[in-house]
Each structure stands twice: as C-alpha cells, then as structure tokens.
Amino acid sequence: MNHLIPLPASLLPTQLEFQLGPDTQILVAPATPETLRVSEFLAAALRRATDYALPIVPDPPAHARDQIFLTLHDDSTLGAEGYELNLTPDGVFLRAQTPAGLFYGIQTLLQLGAPLSAQEPKTWRAATGSIRDVPRFAWRGAMLDVARHFFSVQDIKRYIDWLAAYKLNRLHLHLSDDQGWRIEIKTWDKLATIGGSGSVGGKKSGYYTQDEYRELVAYAAERFIVIVPEIDTPGHTNAALAAYPELNCDGVARELYTGIEVGFSSLCLDKEITYQFLEDVIRELAALTPGEFIHIGGDEAHATDKTAYTQFIARVETIVEKYGKRMVGWEEIGQTKISARAIAQLWRGEYGAQAIQQGAQVILSPGKHAYLDMQYNEQSPLGLHWAGYVEAQDAYAWDPATFSADIGESNILGVEAALWSETLLTFDDITFMAFPRLTAIAEIAWSPQAARNWESYRQRVAAHGARWQALGLHFYRSPQIDWE
Numbered sequence: 001m002n003h004l005i006p007l008p009a010s011l012l013p014t015q016l017e018f019q020l021g022p023d024t025q026i027l028v029a030p031a032t033p034e035t036l037r038v039s040e041f042l043a044a045a046l047r048r049a050t051d052y053a054l055p056i057v058p059d060p061p062a063h064a065r066d067q068i069f070l071t072l073h074d075d076s077t078l079g080a081e082g083y084e085l086n087l088t089p090d091g092v093f094l095r096a097q098t099p100a101g102l103f104y105g106i107q108t109l110l111q112l113g114a115p116l117s118a119q120e121p122k123t124w125r126a127a128t129g130s131i132r133d134v135p136r137f138a139w140r141g142a143m144l145d146v147a148r149h150f151f152s153v154q155d156i157k158r159y160i161d162w163l164a165a166y167k168l169n170r171l172h173l174h175l176s177d178d179q180g181w182r183i184e185i186k187t188w189d190k191l192a193t194i195g196g197s198g199s200v201g202g203k204k205s206g207y208y209t210q211d212e213y214r215e216l217v218a219y220a221a222e223r224f225i226v227i228v229p230e231i232d233t234p235g236h237t238n239a240a241l242a243a244y245p246e247l248n249c250d251g252v253a254r255e256l257y258t259g260i261e262v263g264f265s266s267l268c269l270d271k272e273i274t275y276q277f278l279e280d281v282i283r284e285l286a287a288l289t290p291g292e293f294i295h296i297g298g299d300e301a302h303a304t305d306k307t308a309y310t311q312f313i314a315r316v317e318t319i320v321e322k323y324g325k326r327m328v329g330w331e332e333i334g335q336t337k338i339s340a341r342a343i344a345q346l347w348r349g350e351y352g353a354q355a356i357q358q359g360a361q362v363i364l365s366p367g368k369h370a371y372l373d374m375q376y377n378e379q380s381p382l383g384l385h386w387a388g389y390v391e392a393q394d395a396y397a398w399d400p401a402t403f404s405a406d407i408g409e410s411n412i413l414g415v416e417a418a419l420w421s422e423t424l425l426t427f428d429d430i431t432f433m434a435f436p437r438l439t440a441i442a443e444i445a446w447s448p449q450a451a452r453n454w455e456s457y458r459q460r461v462a463a464h465g466a467r468w469q470a471l472g473l474h475f476y477r478s479p480q481i482d483w484e
C-alpha cells in the first residue's frame with residue numbers, strides 16, 4: 001500500500017493480501033451504462049494480468065464473497081471524484097458517489113496490484129487496507145504542445161492512458177502556434193492544409209481532422225479527462241498568417257516558420273475579418289468540444305499593441321461565452337478586463353494577482369516547477385532551460401498555496417504540467433520529459449499538502465519506475481531517486 005501515486009488523502013494498511021481467483025467476479029450496483037463501462041475498464045485491465053474470466057455481474061445479491069464490488073452511493077463527503085476503497089482477504093469493496101469516483105478508485109486498485117513482472121504469471125494480488133480519498137484540486141491538468149511538432153492520435157491516446165493512471169482530469173492541447181496549426185476548421189480550411197504543413201525544423205507536421213479530434217475527445221472522456229483546446233492568439237499566430245494573407249495587416253501571407261523564437265507574430269487587430277476568423281474557429285471548436293473550456297492563449301503578445309491587446313481579449317471572451325464556454329488564457333490576460341468566469345494560467349507568476357482581483361481563478365503551471373520541457377540538468381539531451389533546470393525534486397517540492405503571496409488556496413482551480421515540444425519528436429521524447437515529473441505534478445494536484453513530502457515521493461516513484469520499465473515506458477532515471 002505504500003507506493004501509491006498520488007498519495008491518497010487517508011490510508012490504513014492492514015498487512016494482509018487479497019488474491020484474485022478463477023471464480024472472482026466484478027459486481028456492480030447500480031448497473032448503469034457508466035458504471036458498467038468503468039467495471040469493464042477494470043475487468044479488461046485485470047484480464048490482461050491474469051487468465052481469469054472476471055465476469056461483470058450487474059446488480060448482484062448482497063453479501064457476495066471473494067469478489068470485487070463496485071457501488072455508487074450517496075456520501076457528499078466524497079464529492080464528485082472521491083472514493084472509498086476497502087480491501088480485505090475476502091473481497092474488494094469500492095464505493096463512490098459518481099462513476100468518476102469509481103474510476104479513480106480503480107486506478108488506485110490497479111496500482112495496488114502486484115507488479116506485472118517477475119510474478120507467478122496469471123495471478124494478481126493486492127495488499128489490504130482502507131482508503132478514503134478525495135482530490136485537493138478540481139483541475140489536474142497536463143498540456144501537450146502539438147503545434148511545434150505534431151503527435152499522432154495514437155500517441156495522444158497513449159499519453160491519455162498515463163494521465164488517467166495518475167488521476168489527472170484535463171488534457172490541454174496547444175493546437176496552434178507560429179510553426180503549425182493542428183485542427184481542421186471547415187470554414188477556414190487552409191489553416192490545416194497550409195498551416196498544418198509547418199513545424200519546427202520542418203519535421204513532424206500534420207493536423208487532426210475534426211473526426212480525429214472527436215475520437216480523442218471521446219477516448220479522453222471515457223477516462224474522465226476533459227480536453228481543453230487552445231488556439232493561441234493574438235501572438236503565436238504565424239501559421240494562420242501564412243495560411244491566409246487577409247489576416248495580415250499588410251495583406252501579405254507570411255512564410256511558414258520553422259524556428260523556435262517567440263513574440264514576433266500578431267493577428268491584425270484592426271481588421272474586422274480577424275474577429276470573423278476567431279468567431280468561426282471558436283464556434284467550430286466549441287461544437288467539437290463537450291468540455292466547458294476554450295483556451296485562447298494570450299501569452300507573449302510582444303508584437304501586439306497593448307491597448308489593442310486589452311480590447312482584443314475582452315472581445316474574444318465575449319465570443320467564447322457566446323458559444324457557451326469559459327475562457328482560459330495564459331496569465332497575461334490578467335492585465336486586461338476579464339470576467340470572473342475566466343481562468344488565468346500562470347507560467348511566470350506575474351499577473352495572477354490581477355486576475356484574482358477580478359474574481360477569476362488561476363491554474364498554476366510555474367515554469368521552474370511544472371514545465372516538463374525544461375531540461376533536468378545541463379546534460380539533458382532534450383528540452384530548454386530558460387526557466388532553469390527542473391529536476392524531479394524541483395517538480396515535486398512546492399506547494400501551490402504558498403507559491404505566491406497573492407494567491408491563496410481558494411483562488412487556485414488547480415495545477416497543470418506543461419510540455420512544450422520544440423525539441424521533442426517522438427512519444428519516447430514526451431515520456432522521457434514527463435516521467436518522473438508528471439507524476440510529481442499529479443500528486444501535487446490530488447494529494448493533501450500535509451500528507452506529502454519529497455522523501456516519501458522519491459521512494460514511491462522508484463516502485464513506479466519498475467513498472468514503467470516493465471511496460472516499456474521511456475523515462476528519465478533521475479539520480480535523485482534510488483530506482484529499483
């Protein structure tokens with residue numbers, strides 16, 4: 001029980017063992033499409049680890065023994081995502097108010113199972129004890145930059161699997177930047193066909209069709225992850241400016257950009273067509289995105305006039321709201337007038353207070369802790385280091401509530417690990433930068449501050465390293481951790 005990540009809110013090991021047997025069933029009550037689906041998720045994972053059939057039994061009689069029993073019941077202290085998990089030698093009892101709570105309990109249960117490697121094959125056992133668990137923050141995010149380099153639908157799904165395993169619930173996709181535009185927009189089709197053909201160094205370009213994006217949204221939703229699409233504006237827009245000459249103030253299309261400098265591009269805020277373009281893009285994205293958020297970027301608009309920027313953000317928020325969504329933006333939007341529904345994402349820690357004064361909440365992604373693209377050290381083969389080197393301990397050992405004197409716990413919607421892809425080309429590159437830092441951010445987002453500390457994390461994550469290794473995950477063997 002002592003290697004769980006994220007650490008549960010409360011945990012009482014009882015030092016015994018539950019073992020799956022050939023007759024173990026997964027009982028579920030009440031049986032609804034959602035509870036049956038999460039039961040099937042558990043059954044599929046356990047069937048992969050054993051030879052057992054593990055049938056799902058809807059609405060079984062009470063007092064079944066030697067079973068895994070999933071139930072929904074009213075317990076407001078568990079909230080929308082919490083769960084209670086009791087393992088005894090006689091059975092596993094998982095309760096939650098919601099299917100999401102059951103899903104998180106299942107992730108815990110799967111971590112408690114003995115590692116897949118080096119065991120007598122086809123058995124599965126777990127240490128016993130009781131857990132009551134609720135998350136600290138509602139927003140537990142990961143951002144992936146698919147604009148600098150493009151990543152396939154398959155790669156995104158594999159990343160989603162890992163996010164779900166660590167109880168993250170937001171995948172923020174950075175879908176456009178100077179180098180590339182990655183989402184099909186039917187009313188402006190050259191964004192994808194021209195803008196999508198660019199990338200850093202001219203490598204790994206492409207775009208998601210709307211059907212592919214819908215497929216990602218659905219895959220994520222099955223794992224209780226909300227996709228947050230970002231179209232970065234008014235800067236970081238060279239790919240759009242290359243696709244459509246009319247979006248440029250001088251009416252001349254820009255060349256596709258393959259470098260990694262920032263801050264040189266801007267939409268033309270004086271032209272009405274700019275707002276028609278934004279409305280079309282936001283309308284199509286909103287229709288594709290069941291989640292409540294649209295991220296409009298707003299960072300590093302160094303090539304945009306300051307007054308025009310302020311008016312622009314207000315107008316963009318009106319458009320986002322018109323299509324029934326909440327605006328998320330990088331912290332620079334805090335300098336402008338935003339509504340209390342807006343969400344500002346801190347990365348430098350300069351404008352959070354201004355957002356909070358307007359009633360908005362913040363997401364914390366401080367570069368020196370939560371930017372997974374920062375190099376681990378001077379020798380790191382991948383990544384940048386403008387925010388410093390970020391070793392595993394730097395990612396782990398900080399508290400969102402004390403990060404800034406201006407920002408208290410109630411102002412914080414959550415935490416997000418950002419992964420920019422200027423130097424990343426492959427899924428292995430992604431996971432090398434993400435692990436073991438993504439798991440640190442996941443724990444910060446979920447676990448009570450008082451329960452966690454670096455020494456405990458470094459021991460627990462070593463056990464995860466053994467599992468990552470067995471599953472072929474490429475990760476960074478930080479010298480700060482005594483890997484098993």
Ligand code: ACM
Pocket residue numbers: 299300330347
């Ligand atoms: C950012 O890193 N420009 C948000």
